[in-house]
Amino acid sequence: MNNIFAVAGLVIKELYRRKDFYVLFVLTALITLLLGSVNFFNDDRIIRYLKDVCLLLIWISTLVIAVTTTARQIPAERESRTIFPLLAKPMGRGELIVGKFLGCWAACGTALIVFYFFFGIISASKEHTISFAPYIQAIWLHWMCLGIVIAMVLLGSIVFAAPSSNATICLIVIVGIMFAGGHLNGIATGMRGFGGGVVYALYYVIPHLEWYDVRDLVVHNWGSIDWLICGGATIYAVAYVGFLLGVTWAVFKRKPMAS
Amino acid sequence: MRLVGKSLANIFPFRILTPLNAVVEIQNLRVEYPNRDLGRGKGAKLAVDGLNLRVNSGEVFGFLGPNGAGKTTTMNVLLGFVNATSGSASIFGVDVKRPIARARIGYLPELTYYYKFLNAEELLRFYARIFRVPRGEREKRINSVLKLVELEEARKRLIKSYSKGMQQRVGLAQALINDPDLLILDEPTSGLDPLGRMKVREIIQRLKEQGKTVFFSSHELGEVETVCDRVGILHQGKLRVEGSVATLVQQYQCDLEHVFLKIVGYQPQPRT
Numbered sequence: 001m002n003n004i005f006a007v008a009g010l011v012i013k014e015l016y017r018r019k020d021f022y023v024l025f026v027l028t029a030l031i032t033l034l035l036g037s038v039n040f041f042n043d044d045r046i047i048r049y050l051k052d053v054c055l056l057l058i059w060i061s062t063l064v065i066a067v068t069t070t071a072r073q074i075p076a077e078r079e080s081r082t083i084f085p086l087l088a089k090p091m092g093r094g095e096l097i098v099g100k101f102l103g104c105w106a107a108c109g110t111a112l113i114v115f116y117f118f119f120g121i122i123s124a125s126k127e128h129t130i131s132f133a134p135y136i137q138a139i140w141l142h143w144m145c146l147g148i149v150i151a152m153v154l155l156g157s158i159v160f161a162a163p164s165s166n167a168t169i170c171l172i173v174i175v176g177i178m179f180a181g182g183h184l185n186g187i188a189t190g191m192r193g194f195g196g197g198v199v200y201a202l203y204y205v206i207p208h209l210e211w212y213d214v215r216d217l218v219v220h221n222w223g224s225i226d227w228l229i230c231g232g233a234t235i236y237a238v239a240y241v242g243f244l245l246g247v248t249w250a251v252f253k254r255k256p257m258a259s
Numbered sequence: 260m261r262l263v264g265k266s267l268a269n270i271f272p273f274r275i276l277t278p279l280n281a282v283v284e285i286q287n288l289r290v291e292y293p294n295r296d297l298g299r300g301k302g303a304k305l306a307v308d309g310l311n312l313r314v315n316s317g318e319v320f321g322f323l324g325p326n327g328a329g330k331t332t333t334m335n336v337l338l339g340f341v342n343a344t345s346g347s348a349s350i351f352g353v354d355v356k357r358p359i360a361r362a363r364i365g366y367l368p369e370l371t372y373y374y375k376f377l378n379a380e381e382l383l384r385f386y387a388r389i390f391r392v393p394r395g396e397r398e399k400r401i402n403s404v405l406k407l408v409e410l411e412e413a414r415k416r417l418i419k420s421y422s423k424g425m426q427q428r429v430g431l432a433q434a435l436i437n438d439p440d441l442l443i444l445d446e447p448t449s450g451l452d453p454l455g456r457m458k459v460r461e462i463i464q465r466l467k468e469q470g471k472t473v474f475f476s477s478h479e480l481g482e483v484e485t486v487c488d489r490v491g492i493l494h495q496g497k498l499r500v501e502g503s504v505a506t507l508v509q510q511y512q513c514d515l516e517h518v519f520l521k522i523v524g525y526q527p528q529p530r531t
Contacts, residue, residue, distance in 0.1 A: 088366035257340035
C-alpha cells in the first residue's frame with residue numbers, strides 16, 4: 001500500500017499544481033453567479049433552473065477534469081521517461097496502476113467537494129434551506145461514477161498511445177452511455193435478429209453511468225433515495241472499477257518498456 | 260550448489276548470494292523483439308543472443324558496444340522492463356522478474372525529464388518513500404545526496420527550471436537515495452558538458468571507493484578506461500570480449516578505443 005499511496009500523492013500534487021481545476025472552477029462559479037444575479041420574469045422558481053445549470057456545469061467540469069487528468073498519467077510518464085526510474089524501484093506495475101487510479105479518484109473527489117460546496121452555498125442562499133441527505137447521495141454517486149470513468153480512461157491510456165485520442169474517445173463513450181445507455185434495451189426490443197441481440201448484449205455489458213446522475217433529486221427537492229439502492233450502486237461501481245483495473249493491469253503487464 | 264543457492268535466495272533474497280558474490284548474473288540470455296514491419300509471426304529482431312555475464316560485488320563494470328548492440332536491452336531485462344525470450348538474469352541472486360530484486364539497486368536512465376511540478380527535494384522524498392526509507396532517515400539521505408551531486412542551492416527550485424546537466428545530476432541523486440549496493444547507469448554522461456562529465460566521473464569513483472558495484476554503459480571510452488575495473492564489449496547482441504581494461508589493452512596491444520574498434524570490426528577507409 002505504501003507504493004500505491006506514494007503514487008496517488010504524486011497525482012494529487014500534480015492536479016493542484018496545474019491550472020485545469022482552477023480554470024474550470026472559476027468558469028463554473030462565474031456562470032452560476034451570473035445566472036444567479038439575473039431575475040428572469042420575476043419567477044420564484046428560477047432557482048431550479050439555476051441549480052440545474054450549476055449541477056450540469058459541475059458534471060461537465062468534473063468529467064473533463066477526470067478524463068484529462070487520467071488520460072495523461074501513463075503516457076506522460078512514458079514520454080518524459082519517468083516511468084523507467086519508477087519501475088526500476090521495488091514497485092509492481094499493478095501498484096502503479098492502482099496508485100494512479102486512487103490519485104485521480106481522490107483528486108476528483110476533492111474537486112467534487114469544492115464544486116458541491118459552492119453549489120450548496122448558492123442553493124442555500126437562494127432557497128434559505130438545504131436538505132443534506134440528497135446532497136450527500138448526489139456527491140457520493142457522482143464520485144462513484146467518476147471512479148468508473150477514471151478506470152475506463154486509465155485502460156484507454158494503456159491501449160491508445162496519444163492522450164488526446166484517448167480523452168476524445170472516452171468522452172464520446174461516456175456521453176453516449178449517459179444519454180443512450182438507459183434506452184438500449186428499449187431499442188433492442190424494437191430490433192429483430194442479430195442486431196437486436198448485439199444491442200441487448202451491449203445494454204448488459206456497458207457500465208450504466210446514467211444511474212449515478214441524480215441531479216433531479218437535488219434540483220426539485222424530491223428527497224433522498226433508498227440508501228440500499230445507493231449501496232447497490234456503490235457495489236456495482238466497485239465491481240466495474242475492479243474489472244477495468246484488472247484488465248488495465250493485464251494489458252500493461254504484457255507491454256514491454258523499451259527505454 | 261546453484262540449485263540450493265537459488266532456492267534459498269528466493270526465500271531470503273538479502274542473505275544469500277550466488278557463488279563468488281556475483282551481484283549481477285546473466286545466463287544464456289536471449290531477447291527477441293517482434294518485428295512489426297514484417298507482420299505478425301513473420302520474423303523477429305534479435306537484440307541479445309546467448310549472453311552470459313557476471314558482475315562481482317564491489318567492481319565497476321563498463322558495458323560497451325555500438326548503438327543497437329543490445330546494451331540497453333540487457334539493462335531493460337535486468338530492471339524488469341523487458342522479459343527475456345529465454346535464459347535467466349538475477350540481481351543479488353533474486354530473479355529480475357520479482358520487484359524485490361530492485362530493492363538494493365539505483366538506476367539512472369539516459370536523458371529523463373523528471374516531474375516538472377516537483378522540486379528536487381520533493382522528488383527525492385517521493386522516491387525515498389517507495390524504498391521505504393524511514394521518515395527520520397529520509398531528510399538526512401536527501402541532504403547527503405543533494406550535497407553529493409551539488410544541487411543543494413537548487414533544492415527548492417522546480418525541476419522544470421533545471422538545465423540538462425542539473426537534470427542528469429538530480430537523476431543521479433534519485434539513483435542514490437536508497438544507498439544502493441548496485442548502481443545501473445545508462446550512459447550517465449550523455450549530453451553533459453566536460454565539467455558535468457567530470458563531476459559524474461568523480462561520483463562514480465567515490466562510489467567505487469565506498470565499495471559499491473557499478474554497472475554502466477557508455478560511449479565515452481576514455482571515461483570507461485579511467486573508472487572501470489572490467490569491461491564487456493557487446494556487438495550484434497553477442498558478448499565479444501570481457502575482461503579487465505589492463506588485460507585487454509595488453510592482449511590487443513592498443514588502447515581501449517582501438518580494442519573496441521577491432522572488436523566491432525571497424526575498417527578505416529583508405530585515403531584516396
